[in-house]
Amino acid sequence: MYNIQSYYEAETLAEALELLVQKPSLKVIAGGTDLLVQLHHGRIPQVDLLSIRKLRELAGIQLLTAGEIVLGSLVTFSDLVNHQLIKQHIPVLAEAALAMGGPQIRHIATLGGNICNGATSADSAPALFALNAQLKLTSRSGERLVPIREFYLGPGKVDIRAGEILAAIVLNPEDYRGFSGEYIKFAMRQAMDIATLGVAVLCRFTAGQVLEDLRIALGVAGPTPLRCSAAEDFARGKVLSAENIAAICELTVEASRARTSWRASKEYREHLIKELTQRALTSARAKAVKQVSLDAGGGEIV
Amino acid sequence: MFKRITFTLNHQVVSLEVDIRKSLLELLRDLGYTGVKKGCGVGECGACTVLVDNTPLDSCIYLAVWADGKNIRTVEGLAADGVLSPVQQAFVEEGAVQCGFCTPGLVMTTTALVESGRAYSREEIKRELSGHLCRCTGYQNILKAAEKSLTHSGEHKCRCDK
Numbered sequence: 001m002y003n004i005q006s007y008y009e010a011e012t013l014a015e016a017l018e019l020l021v022q023k024p025s026l027k028v029i030a031g032g033t034d035l036l037v038q039l040h041h042g043r044i045p046q047v048d049l050l051s052i053r054k055l056r057e058l059a060g061i062q063l064l065t066a067g068e069i070v071l072g073s074l075v076t077f078s079d080l081v082n083h084q085l086i087k088q089h090i091p092v093l094a095e096a097a098l099a100m101g102g103p104q105i106r107h108i109a110t111l112g113g114n115i116c117n118g119a120t121s122a123d124s125a126p127a128l129f130a131l132n133a134q135l136k137l138t139s140r141s142g143e144r145l146v147p148i149r150e151f152y153l154g155p156g157k158v159d160i161r162a163g164e165i166l167a168a169i170v171l172n173p174e175d176y177r178g179f180s181g182e183y184i185k186f187a188m189r190q191a192m193d194i195a196t197l198g199v200a201v202l203c204r205f206t207a208g209q210v211l212e213d214l215r216i217a218l219g220v221a222g223p224t225p226l227r228c229s230a231a232e233d234f235a236r237g238k239v240l241s242a243e244n245i246a247a248i249c250e251l252t253v254e255a256s257r258a259r260t261s262w263r264a265s266k267e268y269r270e271h272l273i274k275e276l277t278q279r280a281l282t283s284a285r286a287k288a289v290k291q292v293s294l295d296a297g298g299g300e301i302v
Numbered sequence: 303m304f305k306r307i308t309f310t311l312n313h314q315v316v317s318l319e320v321d322i323r324k325s326l327l328e329l330l331r332d333l334g335y336t337g338v339k340k341g342c343g344v345g346e347c348g349a350c351t352v353l354v355d356n357t358p359l360d361s362c363i364y365l366a367v368w369a370d371g372k373n374i375r376t377v378e379g380l381a382a383d384g385v386l387s388p389v390q391q392a393f394v395e396e397g398a399v400q401c402g403f404c405t406p407g408l409v410m411t412t413t414a415l416v417e418s419g420r421a422y423s424r425e426e427i428k429r430e431l432s433g434h435l436c437r438c439t440g441y442q443n444i445l446k447a448a449e450k451s452l453t454h455s456g457e458h459k460c461r462c463d464k
Binding site: 001002003004005006007009032033036037040041051053101102103104105107108190191192 | 303305321322323324325328343344345346348351357358359360363364365367368411429430431432433434435
């Protein structure tokens, strides 16, 4: 049995936010795949739970008329893998979702939970960092939007304040339209494993194959997921030649703060960063070329 | 703290007071459904897999109170009138059972795949079964049984070359 002292099931978001104010000790639970395991291992001694599982306000994936894609925090990893909007507009996020856990976990684990858990190894994080995801936090006194890069504060620590619930993850059209992407998870097994390292790359090219925009985000390369701004700045306006790819990968390693853990040494992680960034860039470029060729009516691939 | 929940368990409605601290795994085993196995207890091995509204989930990290209003199915609910379900029969025929501990969970996940009506490639079947560990390492026969299950009534639903 889990050491649960009390359990509340909110029926509406307003009720959940009110309960959080009334009983500040409440811990929010959604899918439970992280929280219940932490309870099981005694990392959390005992807990008062507030379930947000029934809140329809936090469910579903929507494409707004202005082009924003809004992911409710209760969206599961299986939803991300299977939803037509994600497959069509942000395939890199579907790829990342499929890399997480195994089927039974993906069916119930929520995107909001993966983010609020604050792990540097969160499989959703590199893609969401590259997409400049905005997090919509709701409390009884109002709402605030926080860029995901500012939300992760340290290992297991996120910028969620007392009384707040993560309601949605917002992706703006300028951050996903026209991009091709790749997420590579490196782990010891192909399923049911935590990432030793994760790399997400998003690129947008001009017609002349010049990089108009590049985003590189890493997981498990520091205490929080991180972006590699110097590498991105260097790459803008350049073509992806072998020489430039090598320079980008060097700068990516410089941006990282990898450390030695039982999964891998710092040196091995840095090797992975260089190698996987190179592979992700090559793959993202291949996808972009394929897309251009499809858009041009299936003409010759250059 | 107790809470009253009502749910369907293997096609029968059940209503009871449940301790909020219990997992669905513990509740089901207490009710005598010991086909639901307790393996790792942390959602890694898949031995406790049951179908919740036809979706395979690890019942060890699923609170019993969450079963309220749901349709729960365990391996005990598959055979009808003493006749094994086609998935169970395929596991027997392919010798996909060694010690048997992982079998109920694998049978439930395979049942969900069959009932989805979708076609699965061999690689997709492997991916869908990847949340189950077989300590006897009898994966080849398990895979064969799953493929056979997905090829029912003479109609080949698998997207392989056959």
